[in-house]
Amino acid sequence: MKTVRLDGQCMVNKETAHHYIQSQLGINDYYGHNLDALYDVLSVYDKKIWIVFTNKSSAFDFLGEYAEQITETFQDIAKANENIRLNIL
Numbered sequence: 001m002k003t004v005r006l007d008g009q010c011m012v013n014k015e016t017a018h019h020y021i022q023s024q025l026g027i028n029d030y031y032g033h034n035l036d037a038l039y040d041v042l043s044v045y046d047k048k049i050w051i052v053f054t055n056k057s058s059a060f061d062f063l064g065e066y067a068e069q070i071t072e073t074f075q076d077i078a079k080a081n082e083n084i085r086l087n088i089l
Contacts, residue, residue: 001048001085008059014066017059021070025051035073042077042084050085051078 004024011017018033027041051074053059059067071088078086 008055053088
């Protein structure tokens with residue numbers, strides 16, 4: 001199982017957060033850089049992956065409510081796709 005670390009300190013605004021998530025997870029260029037696109041791409045992800053989201057509090061400092069929406073999207077994805085495991089620190 002591949003482990004991918006997402007650091008909240010690297011998510012200083014919405015645009016940066018989505019580009020960072022895209023690069024860390026290896027999402028193709030067709031990714032739409034929004035939460036719906038993130039859900040769509042990862043809900044059908046066919047490889048086993050463990051996503052570790054660190055420094056959640058930093059993401060909240062930068063993004064406010066949007067950080068909560070990102071967190072909820074990852075939680076929803078982990079419930080919908082058995083290939084994805086999630087740990088939020």
